[in-house]
Amino acid sequence: MATDHEASARTPALSLTGAVKAFGPVIALADGTIEILPGEIHALVGENGAGKSTLVKILAGLHHPDAGDFRVDGEPIAFRSVADSKAAGISVIYQEPTLFPDLTVAENIFIGRQPRGRSGLISRAEMRAGARELFSRLGVPIDPDRSAEGLSIADQQIIEIAKAISLDAKVLVMDEPTAALSGVEVDRLFAVARSLRDRGAGILFISHRFDEVFALCDRITVMRDGRYVATLETSSVTVDEIVREMVGRDIDQLFPKEPAQIGDPVLTVRGLSRAGVFADIDLDVRAGEIVALAGLVGAGRTEVARAVFGIDRYDTGTVELNGRAYTAGDPQAAIDAGVGFVPEDRRKQGLVMDLSVGRNATLTLRSALARFGIISSARERRAAEKWTKTLQVKTGSQEYAVSTLSGGNQQKVVLAKWLATEPRLLIIDEPTRGIDVGTKAEVHRLISSLAARGIAILMISSELPEVLGMADRVLVMHEGRIAAEIDRADATPEAVMHAATASMEGSK
Ligand SMILES: Nc1ncnc2c1ncn2[C@@H]1O[C@H](COP(=O)(O)OP(=O)(O)OP(=O)(O)O)[C@@H](O)[C@H]1O
Ligand SMILES: [Mg+2]
Numbered sequence: 001m002a003t004d005h006e007a008s009a010r011t012p013a014l015s016l017t018g019a020v021k022a023f024g025p026v027i028a029l030a031d032g033t034i035e036i037l038p039g040e041i042h043a044l045v046g047e048n049g050a051g052k053s054t055l056v057k058i059l060a061g062l063h064h065p066d067a068g069d070f071r072v073d074g075e076p077i078a079f080r081s082v083a084d085s086k087a088a089g090i091s092v093i094y095q096e097p098t099l100f101p102d103l104t105v106a107e108n109i110f111i112g113r114q115p116r117g118r119s120g121l122i123s124r125a126e127m128r129a130g131a132r133e134l135f136s137r138l139g140v141p142i143d144p145d146r147s148a149e150g151l152s153i154a155d156q157q158i159i160e161i162a163k164a165i166s167l168d169a170k171v172l173v174m175d176e177p178t179a180a181l182s183g184v185e186v187d188r189l190f191a192v193a194r195s196l197r198d199r200g201a202g203i204l205f206i207s208h209r210f211d212e213v214f215a216l217c218d219r220i221t222v223m224r225d226g227r228y229v230a231t232l233e234t235s236s237v238t239v240d241e242i243v244r245e246m247v248g249r250d251i252d253q254l255f256p257k258e259p260a261q262i263g264d265p266v267l268t269v270r271g272l273s274r275a276g277v278f279a280d281i282d283l284d285v286r287a288g289e290i291v292a293l294a295g296l297v298g299a300g301r302t303e304v305a306r307a308v309f310g311i312d313r314y315d316t317g318t319v320e321l322n323g324r325a326y327t328a329g330d331p332q333a334a335i336d337a338g339v340g341f342v343p344e345d346r347r348k349q350g351l352v353m354d355l356s357v358g359r360n361a362t363l364t365l366r367s368a369l370a371r372f373g374i375i376s377s378a379r380e381r382r383a384a385e386k387w388t389k390t391l392q393v394k395t396g397s398q399e400y401a402v403s404t405l406s407g408g409n410q411q412k413v414v415l416a417k418w419l420a421t422e423p424r425l426l427i428i429d430e431p432t433r434g435i436d437v438g439t440k441a442e443v444h445r446l447i448s449s450l451a452a453r454g455i456a457i458l459m460i461s462s463e464l465p466e467v468l469g470m471a472d473r474v475l476v477m478h479e480g481r482i483a484a485e486i487d488r489a490d491a492t493p494e495a496v497m498h499a500a501t502a503s504m505e506g507s508k
Contacts, residue, residue: 011074013038013202014059014090014171019068021054023404026396028054032068033228034221036171036202041193043213044206046223046246047436048408049394052206053095056175060092061085089170093177095407097156099148106131106144109163134162139188153180153345154297161189165196172196173204176407178212179434182297182462183497190216208408208436209463210239222246247438254437255469256445258452262472263287266456267425269308272317277303278480281317285425285456290447292471293460295500299477301460302344305427309341310334321425340423342415344430344460351402351414358384358398361416387416390446392439408434415443426450429460444470464493476500
């Protein structure tokens with residue numbers, strides 16, 4: 001193809017070759033190599049802990065490589081700070097959004113470069129208009145004047161994206177930007193990415209979702225264990241080939257759902273409402289059953305889960321576990337009744353960053369152990385080891401602080417923590433967000449085997465294949481209500497998407 005030839009003749013907008021980065025004894029990056037051409041979207045894939053985010057942080061000027069060759073527009077360069085990277089035209093969206101909660105949305109976008117009026121004062125009107133313009137390009141209705149505090153992760157991510165776009169960067173790096181987004185938002189983000197590419201920007205895109213990588217990217221670079229493996233043209237490889245390069249083996253079934261004996265209702269919710277958030281929620285999850293709550297981001301799925309678990313209050317309605325009500329608005333009462341909850345925002349709600357991996361994995365268990373007066377550290381260590389091993393948490397030692405783990409491995413520690421409690425009802429918000437393809441299959445197998453042991457599972461997921469592959473029943477939420485209930489046999493992508501986006505009238 002002529003374009004391929006042209007591409008290889010172009011000077012890369014950015015190239016990093018043989019970069020090394022160690023943190024004490026941990027070699028996070030042994031050979032970080034990437035080349036981004038102007039006008040291409042380039043994917044970077046690899047298992048959790050492969051070194052992707054470390055490479056990104058080098059490009060961002062946040063980490064200084066111990067060795068390696070780094071060039072921008074063909075010229076050798078060394079960044080001393082994040083400001084140097086920005087000045088070179090590199091804009092980075094991190095895996096974990098980094099907004100200032102005390103500032104407004106518009107202030108977050110324009111921080112450090114607020115437009116000034118003739119008087120030299122910051123022009124709020126201009127900032128607001130600028131933010132509004134960006135959001136309309138992205139097709140999202142976020143109020144520029146609201147504070148960033150309390151925004152969903154999806155909204156935070158969109159604000160980071162708006163900020164990056166407004167910088168008009170030469171190279172845009174997105175570290176798992178879609179992990180918190182659902183179909184419609186992903187489509188919008190992709191449209192924006194393509195238009196930036198068509199204007200000559202180079203884009204680096206990191207994702208564990210292969211459908212996205214193949215839909216969006218021109219080339220794919222694969223990393224394994226901190227090392228560069230290969231760069232391939234998307235048009236000439238298959239998903240299976242990429243997975244093999246990534247994990248070094250074939251993986252079997254991604255959705256190993258076992259048939260389970262479905263028993264009596266474990267969770268019974270009737271008429272649950274909270275003004276302005278959700279209304280008239282009726283839902284049952286029976287022993288052994290996996291029920292998926294599907295819908296767009298903002299449809300109220302997480303809010304319902306939080307109310308059931310007692311983190312948030314509700315105005316009216318009843319919630320029962322095995323026919324018995326437990327105190328509303330009290331997570332401890334929910335835990336005592338046998339409810340486990342793996343939250344969506346694991347970093348903020350699920351982990352104590354400064355504690356060790358082992359401690360985090362057994363945090364919930366400790367209260368159970370303590371009740372019987374037997375906190376044995378050997379027992380605790382065994383429990384931590386069992387679950388972190390099952391989930392293949394990649395850490396040098398159980399004693400390392402959780403904050404040093406890669407994003408996907410942090411997710412696994414939260415899962416481990418709740419699995420260790422052996423709950424009767426397990427609510428999982430986005431079970432495999434940010435988790436690599438090999439471990440995804442493991443997590444799915446685990447969920448399926450928990451159900452087979454009679455645990456009731458309520459799963460919230462924005463990944464349609466996961467919903468269709470795992471659920472016995474799909475409840476689709478739309479604007480705070482359950483718009484449709486679809487049995488496994490009838491659950492097609494079209495049926496779920498239609499219910500998620502259709503107006504209430506249409507779906508009745
Ligand atoms: N500050 C740090 N201190 C110690 N180890 C670190 C630090 N940062 C990263 N690591 C380690 O380096 C390795 C690579 O991590 P990195 O975050 O780059 O992985 P990743 O490919 O982005 O994974 P994921 O898909 O889970 O986001 C991991 O084993 C991680 O634990
Ligand atoms: Mg990462």
